[in-house]
Amino acid sequence: MSFYLILLGIFLLLALFGVSVFNKFIKNKNQVKDAWSNIDVALKRRYDLIPNLVETVKGYASHEKDTLERVIQARNAAMSVPSDDINAQIKAENQLQQTLRSIFALGEAYPDLKANLNFIDLQKKLSEIEEALERSRRFYNSTVRENNTYGESFPGVIFAGMMPYKSFNYFEVDAAERENVKVDFS
Template sequence: MNIMLFIFGVIVVIAILLVIVFNRFVKNKNLVKDAWSNIDVALKRRYDLIPNLIETVKGYAAHEKTTLENVINARNAAMSVPSDDISGQIKAESQLQQSLRSIFALGEAYPDLKANQNFLDLQQKLNEIEVNLERSRRYYNGTVRENNTYGESMPGVLFAGMFGYKHFDYFEADEAERKNVNVSFN
């Protein structure tokens, strides 16, 4: 009888452990998805702002067609990445961020543009979005760290395959983002 109670106790403990581990995997995955949705909202706001920015710059820097086209192409590429492809979205956003820097470098080269109230308003809105994105990226990277650490350490690693653990990529600056933008007006 004591052996039966012991076996029953061991089974209950294992079942409780499995439920706890499973729930932690679900919680971590949902936190990452929630954090990514915060980034996604800010990205959509940025996408909506970019055409207005391009139109404002066009009037002052019409001969900078290549720079403007690069921003438009980067925006379209970023918008075309499926929202559930986080890695693809991160790469596309790096390209867009790089091209946006060149737009603001144009503002430095064209004093009339730099003084334009519409340009200044759009630049301010974009800066607010970027600050929001930075916060969202930090939160996202924190949830990714928590998820990945749990899935790669004990006891999570023992059950990762069984419970469909997914490793997520961090939202980091790529090499192009770490370099200064060089804008030439030859």
């Protein structure tokens, strides 16, 4: 009789441990999704601001059509990525960020544009959005770190294949974004 109670106790402990591990996987995944939703809100604000920025720049730098088209294409590409594909969204956002840098390089090259109040206001709003994105990215990356560490360390690594574990990519700056923007007017 006591043997069966011991077996039952061991079984119950293992079941509770399994439920605990399962819940941790779910909690981590939901935290990553929540953190990404904060980024998603800021990205939506950025997407809404970009057409106004491009239109303002068009008036001063109409012969920079290629640069402006690349920005719009990058914006449209980023907006078209499925919202549940976080890793693809990160890649698209890095490309958009790179093209946005080229618009501000144009601002430096055209003093009249740089002095335009609308351009200054849009630049300020975009800067505020970028600051919010930076905070959201840090929070997102910390939740990704927690999720990935749990799934890749003991005991999570043992159960990761059997449970709803998903590894997420960090939202990192790509190599192209670390370089200075090259503006050539020749």
